[in-house]
Each structure stands twice: as structure tokens, then as C-alpha cells.
Amino acid sequence: MTQGIPFNIPFLAVAVMIGIAFYIIISQRNLIKLVMGLSILASGVNLFLITLGYRKGGVAPIYTHTPAGIMVLPIPQALTLTSIVIAVACLALMLSMIIHIYRHTGSTDSEKSRIMKG
């Protein structure tokens, strides 16, 4: 069913990327690595959005000196732009909080630096 690229390899890459991200998130106790996993997750979702918009043989949807031919979908690129900025904002906030946690508890381990439980 898939002309050209077999097995939807780009979408498989998205699935593998999100799987790797979740594995990092649930297995790494270091908060910095946890945040790395979250940003890999965000990158995977962005890759998914971008691959949704691709058309075979399409050119960028910009009319300035554009070559003739069909264009790829513009909306997924706009959504990806938005979600990239959102990911950056979350990343900045998380890292600031981790800096504070390290100041207070002297550890970035999600188990050693934990105060509240039960």
C-alpha cells in the first residue's frame, strides 16, 4: 500500500523515538536525564507532525521563486512551530526548578531529592 518508501519508515521512526523517550523517562532517576527524555518526547511529536504534512515530490509552500510542482501541507509546519516554542518554554521552567531543587537538597536524583510521599 505504501508507494515509494516501504512500511512508512518515517512514522516508524516517530514510534521508536517516542518509545525511547518514555523508556528514558521511566528508567532514569536523574532529573536532568528526565528532562532530556521529555524533550526527546517533544521532538518525536514534532517529527510526527512534520511527517504528516509531507507530499511526495512536494516543494515548500512559499511562492517566492518557487519551482513548479505540488506543495507540502503548510498547517503541520505551523503546528510544529507552536509546539517547538511550547517545548522550549517547558524546558526552561523545568531546568530552573531543578536548579532550585539542587540548591535545596544538594541532589538531582528524583528519589534522593524527594521530600513528600505517602
Add this chain to the structure above:
Amino acid sequence: MASLAFWNPIACIIAFVVLVAIIYLFRSRGQKKYKKGTAQTQIFLSGEKPPDAEQRHIRAHNIYWGFFQALKRYYDPTIKAHTGIINDYIIWFIALAAAIAVILFIVGLI
């Protein structure tokens, strides 16, 4: 709604007024020559000196002690599950998402 057909705000207000009247009745029957700061306000413990406030107050962790003892076999695993670790929260998320997806998939097959 059907369950609220009987509801009547006047009844609530009347009940409240009646309660206040009863409370006032009880208070009015109380000791007339009561004065603050005299020996009347002291706790009478058959002549003994009462223990100070720290010992008299029942602390929170003493309340429902028997309840927790009776339900120990429920509480121990439940509290043990509440590890305040972020990774475990995401594990629960993945587990529930997988469970819901499997349920929807199986029900779709039938």
C-alpha cells in the same frame, strides 16, 4: 429534578431557627453567677492538679488508630504505592494508556 422536588428553602430556615431557639434555651438554663477568671473556669479533677494543655489535647495521629490497625492489610500496600517519585507517575500513565487501548481493541474485536 425529580429528586429535588421536595426541596424547600423555607423548611431549612425554619429548622435552623428552631435549632437556634433550642440552643438558646439550654444556655438560658445555665449558671447565672458565672464569672470569667475565677475558680469556676478551672478544671476540677477531684482536687488533683489537671495536666497541662499539651497532654490534655488529643493529637491527630491518635485519632482512628484502631481503624488503621484493622485495615492494615489495605493501607500498607496502598501507602507503599505512593512513592513520591516522578518516574512512577509516568509509569502509571503508560500502564493505564496501554490498558485502555487494549480494552478498546478487544471490545472492538468482539
Add this chain to the structure above:
Amino acid sequence: MSEKARDIFVIATLVFVEFLVIILARDIYLNGLHIYTLGASSPNLTIPENYIVPVRIILEVDSMSIFMAIITATVSLAAAIYSLSFMKEETGGDRFYTLLLLLAAGMFGMELTGDLFNLFVFLEIASIAGAALTAFRTRFADAVEGGLKYIVISSAAALMVLFAIGILYAQYNLLNIGALAQVIQYTMLDKIALALLATAFTMKLAGVPMHMWAPDTYSVAPAGTTPMIYIASQACLYGLFRTCFTLYGVTLNTATIGWIVIIIGVLSMFVGVTMAVHQSDVKRLMAYHAISQSGYMLLGVGVGLAVLGNPEALASYGREAMSGGIFHIINNALYKGLLFLTAEALFFRLGTRDLNKMGGMCRNMKYTSIFFIIGALAISGIPPFNGFTSKLMIYESVYRFNPILSVIAMLVSIITLASFTKAFQAAFTGPALPQYKDVKEVPKPMLIGMGILTIIIIFFSLFPGLIVSSIVNPATDALINQATYINAVMGGL
């Protein structure tokens, strides 16, 4: 800019927003739902001329949305007034109020939009503002920890929501909820998207077994903002209802997803309340009660969702169960917000949240103890307070669906009363402890903030029938009638 001018500006803004929301609500109850196409040449031009699908972002406000908006506006106003005197002790008040208004803006955007991706964007706004507010008191280590947990949970859940939106977009090349609801077919991809959306929203509304972030976050959030962060989770509850009822509607196997929602709700009720009895931190206790009260809403609306397929069962008890659940949202927002504020008042004066260290506060904080009693009676479902009316509707209708669920709900209500008896006895009664001899009543703005909620609670307690018939039943019908929502966008195409 002086601080007084800033405070006046914030309060005036929120009062104005409340005013606008009430005007919009009146208009919607009179003339049906409103629609607004952003950027088009006419607000009602949802679909471009001689074209078939909507292209631009469409704001769509029906009775359910405006119901949630009323809750958000009221609780935000009370929380902002409460925060006035709290901010005198802290620095960085300007940014605190900026984030408070941004949190309110995110909630309003989530509730009033008709576009899936826009819902995601405003979900992120609410999450980031709420997390930054939670970590406001950076001198406490646990405050920052709670904020980090909240933002990690929120961004993971929001990214899964975005992934589900991408799946839907890949199939139908649409982002508008109404347009998607018209063409959705409940294929395997739609099932995966539904699972991701439902799980992410359940995580954000702190449903068991993904509730564990809620106590950590609610218990450390600064004064006044705890109710707002709780209302943000209720906005995610609205997102869950919007997904299940409006986006998928009867195309999905309603019995299955309805039972899933019911089971999550019952688990939330039971685990939340049993964990709450065990707590010794007063705000953690209230946070676990917030989880268990969310279970009532999930139970009531889940019963309505389970019987959405057959109309006679829906007419006989499903609709009333949904009304009970939706009525419980606003009741719970009121008295749970009041209880959070009273707990913060205790923390503000005593400097501790540990119930083991408290005692005899009735003498020092009379009004706070009265507010606490009213809130505790309301949340425990004691007549004549408003918690009783909504719980009664849930009991009656759920009993006709499945008696065991109703019995569990009553049992949970009893344990709620027990745990609040414990909290009241430990904090307010007992002899006057020497170390708290010179504790005074909280300042006036805090009392005003708590008094607003108390007055609304008493009004709701006196006239529940009026409230149900005027604002709750329209919201229920708005959730049930999917076709109205679709036709407003697609124009009956």
C-alpha cells in the same frame, strides 16, 4: 507603580471578567450557543465561501463551556482577593499576579474554544502558569518539588494530547471539534487517539491511579492559588467530557468507555478518601479529598455516558446522573476552594501544616473555624448544604443503574465526614496550647475571599432546584445533544 494600584487593577480586571461572563451566560441561555470565527470576513462565516470544511479557528461557546467559565471566574476572583494580604509577606508580587491572571486566561481559553489544537495550546498555558505559581515560595524545598512534578506531568500529558490530535489530523485533515465529530468513524486509529486523550486528561484531573502528583502540588501551592490550580484540573475534566461526548459521541462504544470512566471514578473516590483519612498534613488531606470528589463527577457523568446509546435509559436516569455529576463540579469548586483557603489561613498564622502540632484554634480564629465547619459539612454531604443535593442526585440515579456503585458512593461520603471530624478536632478544638497563645485572626482580605465562597455556598444550599434548572440542565443537554454543536459549525451540511 505602587502595589496598591496593582492590586486594584487585578481585582478590577477579575470583576470585569466575571461581569462579562455573566452577560455572555445570560445571552447563551436565551439564544443558544454562540460561534465566532477568528480572522474571517464575518464572525458567522465558519466555512469559507463555496468550500466544504472550516479552515480558521472557531470559538464555540455552549452551555457547558459557559458553566465552566462561571466557575473559573468566581473562584479566581475569590482567590485573588484572598491573595492580597498574603502578598504583603512576599517579594515578586507583580509576577505573581501576572501568572495568576495567565492561569485564569488559560482556563478560559480551554473552556471557550472549539478547536482541538487551540485546546492544547491553552492547556499548556494553564500548566506553565500553574507550575510557576506552585513553585512561587522558592525558599521551601517542597514547593519547588511540587512545581517540578506538576510541570513534568503536565507536559507529558499535553504531548500525548498533541500526538492524539496529530492522529486525528492525519486521518481527516481537520482540527475543528465539530467538523471532526461529523466525519469521525471510530477506526482503530481513533481508538488509539481516544485512549491517549482520555488517559492524558484523566492524569491532568488527578484520577486514580494517576493522582499521586495532586497532593504534592496542591499542598505546597501558595495561598489563594491552590483553588485555581484545582479548577485548572476541573477544566481538564471538561476536556475529557468534551472529548467523550462531543468529539466521539455515539460513534464510540459508549458502554465500554462509560464503564472505564465509572471504574476510574469509583477508584478515585475510594482510594482518595481512604488516603485522606490517613494524612496528618492538613493540605494533603484536602488534596486527597479533592481527588475523591472528582470521583463523584466521573461516576455521575460516566453513568450518563454508559447509557448514551439507549434513549429510554438516558431519559429515565442517565440524564439525572449527568446533571448530578455536573452540579457536583460547581459545588465542589466552591466548598473545596473554601476549605483550601481555610487550610492556607491556618498555615499563614501557625507556620505549619502539620495537624499534630495544632490545637485549640477556635479561640484564636473564630471566623476561620466557622468557614471550616460550613465547608466540611458541605463536602460531607450533610443536609441542607449543597454537597448533599448533588450527591443525592448521584445516589438516586446511579442506584437505578447499578446499586453497588451507589452504596460505595455513600460509604465514601461517610468516610469523608469522619476524616473532616478528625481534622476539625485536631486543629480547632481542644485546650488553648501555650505556643499559640497570641495567634490572631487572619487579615480582612482573606476573610472576604472566604466569605464570598461561603455566601455562594449558602445560596446554593437554599435554592438547589433553581440552580439545577437554570444552569446545570442546559449544560447537560449541551453535552448530550451532539448534533447542535456540529450544526453550529457545519451549518447542517
Add this chain to the structure above:
Amino acid sequence: MMSKIVRTMASLLILFALIYGLYIIMHGHLTPGGGFQGGAVFASGVALLIVAFGSDNVHKSLKEHHLSILESSGALIFIGLAFGGIATVFFYNFLVGSSLFGHIPPPGSNPGDIWTAGVIPFMNIAVGLKVLAGLSAILLVMALATTLMEVEE
């Protein structure tokens, strides 16, 4: 504060980074790019300065509250442009067809005319201002915080 070579090269390269960022912001409606991308390029120039000269030296001349004022003004300009079309509809592109940036380009491939796209160039500038100020503020504040933490220990 890094070595002299790094500082010299940075003080040369910062110019190109800022110019390129401004170019991307200005031509957002004709070429790939726009306010967000240009602002990110501009903030990367600020990051280069911070790496080369040290955050406290940069903080001498670049205060974060100035940056937040700049960012708020960008946000206000953006919302004001969105409200400009409120007479028709919120976010209506009210400058298309007017004399200011109102040209309509010929359909299909064309060399590109800067005087087109109505409010979009202004929105690009506003968002670019906002993003460059915001990202620079985040970078500066976090760099300052980390340096302070090293001092404390």
C-alpha cells in the same frame, strides 16, 4: 570569561548573528522564517555573548527587567494588531488592499514584493521582538543563577 581569541571572534560574529536574525524577521512573509525563527537566531547571538564574555559582564549592560519590558511591549503590539481588525473580526487582516503593505502579489511563482501581506510583517516584528527579548531574558537569568550557585559552593 573565555580566552582573547574567543572574545574577538564572538564580538565579530555577534554582528552577523543579529543582522541575520533581523533579516529573517523582516522577510518572514516572503521567505522561510518569521518572527519566532528570527528571534531565536537573535537570542543565539546573545547566548554567544554570554558564553564568550561571561554572564555577569553581559548583565552589566543587559538587565533582565529591560528585556521583560521589551517583551511585554512586543506582546502588546501583537495584541493591538489583532484588535485592529476588531471592527470586522478579531485577528482580521485589515491592511490587505490598503496602501500600507497592502499589495496583492501576482498568483503563482513571483520574485516577491516586500509591500504585501497586510499586518503580517508588523506581527512578525512584534513576535520577533517578543521572542528575542524573552529567550535572551531566560538565557541571561539562568546563566546568572548557575554562576551564583558556583560562587555559593
Add this chain to the structure above:
Amino acid sequence: MRKIAITVSLSIFIGFLIATAFLIHPFGYPPSEMDDYIIENTQSETGANSAVTAVVFDYRGYDTLGEATILFAAVTGVVMLFRRKKREN
């Protein structure tokens, strides 16, 4: 025991993601009603040559407003977290 449960649930989750990759439309042939309208009418409606910028600022400008708000909230939060403490006097 715990590790087994975690592994099973994670593998089921990734399995559903891979199933998504196989069930979704073939790469390069997406459905495109909404985007075709934008590609055709972006020049005549907005005058912008770049359709992506037209989508970001005109067709979905409200999302961009929310996005700018998110950046504003993040900057406010970060600057607030590293604010100066009240000096003791």
C-alpha cells in the same frame, strides 16, 4: 515482578504506537482538504507569499497569540523563580 509489569505495559504502549505507524496513511500521500484551500488562497486572501507564515499569523493567529502567551508565562516564571529575596532589615 514490578519490572515485568513495567516492561509489559511499555511494550504494549510502543506496540500501539507502531500499529499507528502502519495504520496511518502512506507516507507522502496525506488527505488535504483544509491545506489545499490555504495553498490556493493564501496569496489572494492575505497577500503573503509564504503559506506557513500566513497560517501562523492569519489563519491560525489565535494559536500564535497563545504561543506568545506561553513564552511570556515561561519568562515570567523563570524570572520570578530567580527573583531577589526580601532583604532582612
